[in-house]
Amino acid sequence: MSSIFALLDCNNFYVSCERLFNPRLEGRPVVVLSNNDGCIIARSNEAKALGIKMGEPFFKCCGLIAAHQVQVFSSNYPLYGDLSQRVMDVLCQLEPEVEVYSIDEAFVRIPQAKEEALLENGRHLRATVKKQVGIPVSIGFGSTKTLAKIANRIAKKRPEHGGVFALPDQGLDALLATIDVGDVWGIGPRQSQKLFACGIRTALDLKNGNDTWLRKHLTVTGLRTAMELRGISCLPLEDIPPPRKSITSSRSFGQPVTDLAWLREALSSYIAIAAEKLRAEEMKTRCVQVYLTTNRFREGDPQYANSKTVTLPIHTSSTLELIHYGAEALRQLFRPGYAYQKVGVVFMDLVSASHAQGHLFYAPPKGQESLMRAVDKINRRWGRDTLHSAAAGFLRPWKHKQGRKSPSYTTSWNELPVVSAPSIVKTTGRAA
Incomplete structure (x- = not known):
């Protein structure tokens, strides 16, 4: 057949997500910003009608946004x-x-x-x-x-x-x-x-x-x-996605970072995110690339960008092992005296977890796979970072800007929507 x-x-997906929990936004111009509140990545039809363009830097639109009371939100990817x-x-x-x-x-x-x-x-x-x-x-x-x-x-x-x-x-x-x-x-x-x-x-x-x-x-x-x-189907339905060739995780910092410890915290956080994706897709990696860069748009600042690729003894998806190798690569990349804008990690040489080959002379630490399964289960149940490596830090002053972020209504117990209902008083016609 x-x-x-x-x-x-x-339709206007990110905007529709924001409107779902805030019906007052219906019919009003709305935009959603990229990481660090830099560029516009989603617009309602009303915002499009005002001439706001996709990908336009937010600072260039501030006058138009203020004049038309456009509602602005930071990106809320968990939601x-x-x-x-x-x-x-x-x-x-x-x-x-x-x-x-x-x-x-x-x-x-x-x-x-x-x-x-x-x-x-x-x-x-x-x-x-x-x-x-x-x-x-x-x-x-x-x-x-x-x-x-x-x-x-x-x-x-x-x-x-x-x-x-x-x-x-x-x-x-x-x-x-x-x-x-x-x-x-x-x-x-x-x-x-x-x-x-x-x-x-x-x-x-x-x-x-x-x-x-x-x-x-x-x-x-x-x-x-x-x-x-012409009606000749050349692109079949892919009900099983093709396996990934790499996984990348990175963010621009909310403010320039000069301290190696902060860079290590950020990198550890991004490695944890990428490793979680690895395990979710039942894959392992043996090649880790770490890259580091300053902000090339800041005129007058000294510029530096570099990367280092590390080959691991065996394929792994353990966050702890990957953080260990990533931190060593970062130590070799780091140069004092620079204001860094971004650090990131790329996992390459990916294989199915069931086909990962062992090593005759190297055995991974015992219990790591069971530990990672337990961590993933808890984080799926209670939200990302409920359990995380101490290497990823706690205060995270390097974290990207999200000054206009809406609550994570469906993924955080602390940010569940609150519904208030007026009290109902039953009248009987007689004094109580």
Whole structure:
């Protein structure tokens, strides 16, 4: 039986998460900032209408934000991640074939059906997610992933479709002629400029492009995109994500750091985050890269950036072991006299935990795997860092700025939403 793809996309996801626990934000312009409250990474439709651009530095928009009383929030990734998981859980309960593509997007493969049946299914999915999680979503249907992306864009941008749209069999070319080639999934800004210069300006132009020319100038990836626009599916549903090749964890500091001890605390914290991801995906690493850099945008300050890669005796996912090797690499990288802006870690040479090879002359400390399982279980139950290595510190003065962060309503016991209900007095018509 032939199948069709649907793309579910959460509308202005970070903003929708903020609005879920603060209904007074509905209809008001809202933006969410990146780490250290630096740039705008999410905007409500009202904020977009004011001309606030994605990725624009916050300080450049302060006047516009103040003039229009735009509500501003620091990024709250624990909240966003938890709500994303809830959306995906609902979707997986409703559909058997789901590929979680990103924090706010998922592809679904369903049997081919008539347009009205697809729209009815989409409306049901949309209403169920809204009822059970509270996040508004848009859903687009197409015979390929690329066409489903286009359908989703139409569902989101054109209110008359009510958040659900299925690409029609008849008149598809006329619709593709209205889509800018730069808005096609997989076509980046540089490729878009190249295509424009060659007269390929719309999705329809790309669909009808010459295969030899497309392969030469856009590689096989661009050719696949054109074929997807023709209704030939080249991108299968990946219900099992491919294994990662690396895991990175880093943050910019809230203030410049000059002290090695503070750098070690920050690095230990980031290693713990990356190691938790390793264990969650049942993987181990044998190669740890630590990097350190100053702020290249601070004119007049001395600049320094360097990295060091360490090969471990065996593959491991133990936070304690990884912190040990990371701290030694940092010690060798550190140079006094610099104001550092960022430290980070990259785990490479990843293998499945079940296939990690031992070492004839080296045995890891006993009990570490059991300890890590216990730590992960407690932190999942009570929140990140309920248990953590002392090397990651406690006061953490280096931590990135989050001056406008909303509470972690769903992931911290101390920040659960509080509901106040007025007392109800029953009147009987008689004096008490």
